[in-house]
Amino acid sequence: MMRPYLSIVATGRNDNHGGNLIHRMQLFVDGIMEQTQKHQLHTELLLVEWNPVKDRPRLSSVLSWPKNHSFCTVRIVEVPNELHRTYVHAENLPLYQMVGKNVGIRRARGEHVLVTNIDILFSEEVFDFIAKRGLNRGNIYRVCRYDVDNALSVDYSQQEKLQFCEDHIIRINDRFGSLNTITNEYYLVFPDDARAQGLMPPFTNACGDFQLMHRDHWFDLRGYAEFDLYSMHLDSLMQYAALATGLREIEISDGGRIYHIEHEAGWSPEAEKSKQLENRLKSGKVNSLSFEQLIVFNGLMGLNQEILLFNQDDWGMGSLVLEDEFIVTAWWDKDESQGYEPAAVDYLPHLICSTEEWLDYADRNYITVLTMNAGTFPEWLGKIADIKRKIEQQKIILFGSGSGYAKFVEPVMKHFKVNNKGLYFVDNDANKVGANVKGVPIRRVEVLLDEDRDHTFIIVCSMYYSQIKRQLIQLGFEENIHFGNGLNNPYLYQLGTNVGKYSFSELRET
Structure with missing residues (x-):
């Protein structure tokens, strides 16, 4: 045969x-x-x-x-x-x-x-x-x-x-x-x-x-x-x-x-077509796994060094x-x-568990994945916390007001209780300037030149970090001292590659 x-x-x-x-x-x-x-x-x-x-x-x-x-x-x-x-x-x-x-x-x-x-x-x-x-x-x-x-x-x-x-x-x-x-x-x-x-x-x-x-x-x-x-x-x-x-x-x-x-019906990255799919699912009250929930499952496999068998x-x-x-x-x-x-x-x-139980498990562990062993971003926030204890006027500014902030930066800031009354966004998109995100104003990038950079830390909340990095350096800011990448989290793009400790033969024996 x-x-x-x-x-x-x-x-x-x-x-x-x-x-x-x-x-x-x-x-x-x-x-x-x-x-x-x-x-x-x-x-x-x-x-x-x-x-x-x-x-x-x-x-x-x-x-x-x-x-x-x-x-x-x-x-x-x-x-x-x-x-x-x-x-x-x-x-x-x-x-x-x-x-x-x-x-x-x-x-x-x-x-x-x-x-x-x-x-x-x-x-x-x-x-x-x-x-x-x-x-x-x-x-x-x-x-x-x-x-x-x-x-x-x-x-x-x-x-x-x-x-x-x-x-x-x-x-x-x-x-x-x-x-x-x-x-x-x-x-x-x-x-x-x-x-x-x-x-x-x-x-x-x-x-x-x-x-x-x-x-x-x-x-x-x-x-x-x-x-x-x-x-x-x-x-x-x-x-x-x-x-x-x-x-x-x-x-x-x-x-x-x-x-x-x-x-016509498939997913593509263009906003209009992606929105069409989103609206079609919403009209039918059909749920899908969110990107955040995906990140949690990925992160937990890395944090716990074990495979999730669903x-x-x-x-x-x-x-x-x-x-x-x-x-x-x-x-x-x-x-x-x-x-x-x-x-x-x-x-x-x-x-093994119901869909609802798996998704609830992911939602409950989201902040855990974003903050445990999550690279330099929590370290930066820790440094900010140290500075805040020494200098009460330390200011945090957010560069980029898109989904990166809401998905990855805002939850971690809340977790570390980073609450600055002078908080604001800057954004390269002129159409966003003058608007706000949950009451936090969006300003043009040039206002950064008016800040006391020695008492300021800029968190970049955008996928386009390399471009923004060059822009900030041209304005006189130094990486890791005056600004850092808020999305520099290994569970966004590193975790998953050869992180497991179990071989397939070991899995068969469990």
């Missing part, structure tokens, strides 16, 4: 999500069929059809499939509507993406499992890298995602499709942020000084489109956290958890990339027998009996 070298797992349904869905999915399928044949890679494509749409054809009949294929088996596992209805947000969230992916991972037979999405094309370099059969245990593999125009035709050859993608790039999502190639705007994922410092933050940006590791690692981690929420940040949570076990993150470069076909042993509906149809059977895979064989028992709760 031959096991495939690679299982590719994705989930979807015939609901036209994002517009022209079947067209995008056909491009995805055709690409895998052609590239596995070209690279002679023993592969199974495992699609999880979640909550099939009533009165619409199944994916097996609406998509075109080759009659025969030498190297790629295609399976479709169905999660029926009656199981979907057991979820809290079933009415307004028709597809639980990460639970669906877990269903596929749980039943995947490949030595290595690549989890992706149904509107992705892979560069030849990605398949060439995998086909060399050099994937190793102990690694999690990632690539950059390139968002491309959706005018791609299924009638193109595979080479023409990939060339079209190269010629019609809309956005490049790399480790540090996302570049809109049309507007030339760069949206940071991590503070801009991370790259300048030579740091390598975990590659969480768009990671749900490509996470590849040995099948055993997926099982040790029990898949993605099966929270009863929209899928936002759950892929990043998996990336942090994998790294916290000691897995090494490998970026497939030298042309290795994936192409994501642009559509799911029970039956993750991925592992105790259920689900319909599993072989659509295409490769020559090496004529024995269909080697599919996943779960125990025929009742379905158990999939989370």
Whole structure:
């Protein structure tokens, strides 16, 4: 009995999500069929059809499939509507993406499992890298995602499709942020000084489109956290958890990339589109994991030096027998009996704690993560506290009035009881000057020149620290003496890389 070298797992349904869905999915399928044949890679494509749409054809009949294929088996596992209805947000969230992916991972037979999405094309370099059969245990593999125009035709050859993608790039999502190639705007994922410092933050940006590791690692981690929420940040949570076990993150470069076909419904960093998604979730009263809660789970894995396992042993509906149809059977895979064989028992709760309990746990530990072992920022605040004890007129000024302050600086200031009557913001955005944040006024940057810098400390509350640092130095302020980075917290971009003390073998024994 031959096991495939690679299982590719994705989930979807015939609901036209994002517009022209079947067209995008056909491009995805055709690409895998052609590239596995070209690279002679023993592969199974495992699609999880979640909550099939009533009165619409199944994916097996609406998509075109080759009659025969030498190297790629295609399976479709169905999660029926009656199981979907057991979820809290079933009415307004028709597809639980990460639970669906877990269903596929749980039943995947490949030595290595690549989890992706149904509107992705892979560069030849990605398949060439995998086909060399050099994937190793102990690694999690990632690539950059390139968002491309959706005018791609299924009638193109595979080479023409990939060339079209190269010629019609809309956005490049790399480790540090996302570049809109049309507007030339760069949206940071991590503070801009991370790259300048030579740091390598975990590659969480768009990671749900490509996470590849040995099948055993997926099982040790029990898949993605099966929270009863929209899928936002759950892929990043998996990336942090994998790294916290000691897995090494490998970026497939030298042309290795994936192409994501642009559509209306997905997330993107641009404010307008991100707001559309936020409003859609809010109108349906669907919650998602917040960035702050993600940081807490990541931070606690580092502080406690242990892995957070969110799911029970039956993750991925592992105790259920689900319909599993072989659509295409490769020559090496004529024995269909080697599919996943779960125990025929009742379905158990999939989370160790309820979603509400996990989120409450995160909220209660937020300040702990921001203040314990959190690098230089609490040290600066400690120095400020010392100065305040000696000099009653010590003044704190905040540079940047955006979300960085509310999320990361304000909670820590409250914790350390930093309360200055003369507190104010300065901001480079002229449109904000004259406004206020919770009663704290926003002023233009030039007012800093009127301050007694020897009795002033400026906390930079912006992702663009490197730029602001240069600006403050030009104004005569010295770093770490007159100003510091309020977002210089390792749980924002450092923690997660090889911080765990437990090996996978130790996890299996617990």
